[in-house]
Amino acid sequence: MDDGADVGHNLTGGYYDAGDHVKFGFPMAYTATVLAWGLIDFAEGYEAAGQTDYGRAAVKWATDYFLKAHTAEYELYGQVGSGNIDHSFWGRPEDMHMERPAYKIDKEAPGTELACETAAALAAASLVFKKANPDYSAEMLEVAKELYAFGDEYRLEYHKSIPDAADFYRSWSGYGDELLWGALWLYRATGDDTYLTKAQEAWDEFNLAEGALQFSWDDKKAGAYALGSMVDPDNTMYADALKAFLEYLKNDAKYTPGGLIFLDPWGSNRHAGNVAFISLWAAKYGDPADADANREWAEGQIGYILGDFGHSFVVGFGVDPPSHPHHRSSSCPIPPDSCLNNQWGQNQPGPNPHTLYGAVVGGPDSGDGYTDKRMDFQHNEVACDYNAAYTGCLAAIIESK
Numbered sequence: 001m002d003d004g005a006d007v008g009h010n011l012t013g014g015y016y017d018a019g020d021h022v023k024f025g026f027p028m029a030y031t032a033t034v035l036a037w038g039l040i041d042f043a044e045g046y047e048a049a050g051q052t053d054y055g056r057a058a059v060k061w062a063t064d065y066f067l068k069a070h071t072a073e074y075e076l077y078g079q080v081g082s083g084n085i086d087h088s089f090w091g092r093p094e095d096m097h098m099e100r101p102a103y104k105i106d107k108e109a110p111g112t113e114l115a116c117e118t119a120a121a122l123a124a125a126s127l128v129f130k131k132a133n134p135d136y137s138a139e140m141l142e143v144a145k146e147l148y149a150f151g152d153e154y155r156l157e158y159h160k161s162i163p164d165a166a167d168f169y170r171s172w173s174g175y176g177d178e179l180l181w182g183a184l185w186l187y188r189a190t191g192d193d194t195y196l197t198k199a200q201e202a203w204d205e206f207n208l209a210e211g212a213l214q215f216s217w218d219d220k221k222a223g224a225y226a227l228g229s230m231v232d233p234d235n236t237m238y239a240d241a242l243k244a245f246l247e248y249l250k251n252d253a254k255y256t257p258g259g260l261i262f263l264d265p266w267g268s269n270r271h272a273g274n275v276a277f278i279s280l281w282a283a284k285y286g287d288p289a290d291a292d293a294n295r296e297w298a299e300g301q302i303g304y305i306l307g308d309f310g311h312s313f314v315v316g317f318g319v320d321p322p323s324h325p326h327h328r329s330s331s332c333p334i335p336p337d338s339c340l341n342n343q344w345g346q347n348q349p350g351p352n353p354h355t356l357y358g359a360v361v362g363g364p365d366s367g368d369g370y371t372d373k374r375m376d377f378q379h380n381e382v383a384c385d386y387n388a389a390y391t392g393c394l395a396a397i398i399e400s401k
Contacts, residue, residue, distance in 0.1 A: 003080045007102045011080050014065030017169070018383035019327035021093050022081035024169050025069065026158065029117040030217040031388040032062035033185070034277070036124035037223075038392025041281060045395030055391075056128060063125045063140055066118050070143050072106075074150050078114045078158065079103040083168045090346045091339040092329045103162040111158025112175035115151030116182035117220075119144040123185040141189055148182045151175070152198065173219040176206025181220040184227045196232055199224075209237060212245050213253075214263045215274040217385045226281050239286070246282055246290070249275055250297055258309040258368040261301060266378055269305050269313050269363030273390035276301040280396035295400060302393050305360060309368065315382070316357035323351035324374040325361050326381035330354040331374060346375055360386045 003023070004011030015031065017024045039046055039055045046052045069077040081100045089096055105111035122144035129137040157175060159166040171178075179202035187195035202208065212221040222245050228238030254262045263271040276298035283295035305313045312318030315325055324331075330352045332339030352374070359382040364370040370379055 003100055004077070004102050006100075007077070007104070009071055009077065009102070010068060011065075011077055011102055013068065014062060014080075015384050016093070017385075019325070019377070019381050020083075020086050021089075021096055021328070022083055022086045022168070023065075023079060024165060025066075025076075025078035026114050026117060026165065026169050026171065027217040027383075027385045028062055029066065029114070029121040030220075031384040032059055032066070032121035033117065033124050033181075034223075034274075034385075034388040035059050035062075035391060036121065036128045037227075038277070038389070038395055039128050040124065041285065042392055042395035042399055045397070045399035048398050049395065051395070056132065059125050059128055060136075063122060066122060067139065067143060070118075070147065071104075073146055074107045074110075074154070075104055076106075076111075076115060076118060076147065076150070077102050077104045078111060078118075079162050079165055082164055084164075090328055090331075092332050092335075095339065101164075103164060105158060105161045107154055109161035110150070110154035110156045111161045112151040112155045113171040113178045114158040114162075115147045116175065116178035119148035119151065120178070120182040120185040120220075122147070123182070123189040126189050144182075144186060144189070148186055148198075151182065152179060169217065171218050173221070174206070176202055176208055177220040177224065179206070180208055180224045181227070184224055184231055188227065188231045199228065199232070200235075203237065209241050212241070213248075214271050215278055215389070216264075216271065222275070222278050226278055226286070230285055242278075242282060242286060243290070246279060246286075246294060249279065250293075254366070256364060256366055256368045258304065258364075259300060260304045260309070260364065260368070262366050265365065267362045267381075267383065267386055268365070268379075269360050270383070270386040270390075272301045272363070273305060273360065273386070273393055277389035277392050277396070280393055280400075283400070284396065298393065299397060302390070302397060305363070305390070313361050313363055313370075315359040315361065316355045322361045322372050322380060324372045324380065325352060325356055325359060326374055326377040327352065327356055327359070330356045356382060358387070360390055362386070 122140040126137040126141040159170045183195045183198035215222040225242035279294045279298035283291045307318040311320035362379045
């Protein structure tokens with residue numbers, strides 16, 4: 001509750017990235033963008049499930065924070081908490097008393113990926129709230145424009161300005177994809193052709209037609225292929241790249257023996273859910289000739305996560321779900337008992353005392369191997385970005401039934 005006190009700004013709110021207590025702005029912005037995307041393009045699924053208001057509230061918790069973190073035209077706080085200091089603590093967030101420094105980008109130390117992804121989040125959210133809260137929508141859109149201009153005008157990889165992020169959420173794909181992605185979301189929200197021009201410039205400058213192997217907090221190219229094919233349909237480069245990406249997923253990517261697409265050993269479920277979202281989106285909005293194949297493939301990926309292979313990977317749901325997720329606060333006993341200096345916390349053998357309903361854990365290894373161990377954070381941690389596209393997938397599947 002004192003976040004931002006060290007810099008004189010109220011930086012409370014927002015999301016911790018995973019089972020720890022650092023607020024990393026870059027993956028938080030991706031999470032908000034993709035949650036908003038699902039609410040926009042699979043709105044009927046959210047309505048049918050009675051989840052629209054909850055979805056909007058989840059997005060707004062992030063965007064309220066981004067508006068507070070944007071403290072000047074060329075200033076954005078992109079992280080609160082030091083990764084290494086934070087990770088040495090195991091306990092509830094209300095019990096932590098370590099130093100929580102705030103880190104920012106500005107003209108002297110810019111961060112293009114961070115600025116442009118936050119712009120994308122606010123632009124997408126402005127569409128979510130355009131009718132429900134038009135004043136809030138307009139406020140977000142103005143800040144989105146400022147942040148995109150900041151990221152475009154002052155270009156630098158954000159981890160060079162916030163070095164603490166480098167060991168945790170460095171963008172290995174560079175910032176070209178965020179320049180493209182942010183421009184497309186701003187075009188969708190504004191209809192201003194200037195942003196289509198910006199998107200084309202980024203596409204050409206960074207050769208973004210090639211190299212998409214996943215869709216993630218780091219690499220937005222595949223998402224931009226889909227979004228671009230909708231907002232700029234006369235420019236076939238987007239639809240062509242989307243089709244090629246979906247063919248790669250089906251025909252050339254690696255799979256576990258049980259059928260989960262295996263794009264990365266870290267958060268394998270997360271990557272499967274992310275590309276399933278792109279495939280479900282294409283089933284609804286892409287080439288009708290491929291719709292059934294795209295939907296069937298994606299439903300198979302979500303089915304694996306939900307338990308079709310023998311056990312669920314979603315906490316609190318399905319058959320034999322994870323009961324020991326790597327997540328500090330849910331592993332702690334009921335207050336006033338402490339999580340520290342006793343049998344509880346990271347090493348206690350029993351299930352987490354609190355069920356973290358709905359959270360997707362990292363997932364299996366390349367051979368479908370998985371053990372429900374709390375300290376196996378590669379396979380059993382939870383994270384906001386693990387759930388963002390997966391949530392949209394569920395709405396899409398509900399729509400199609």
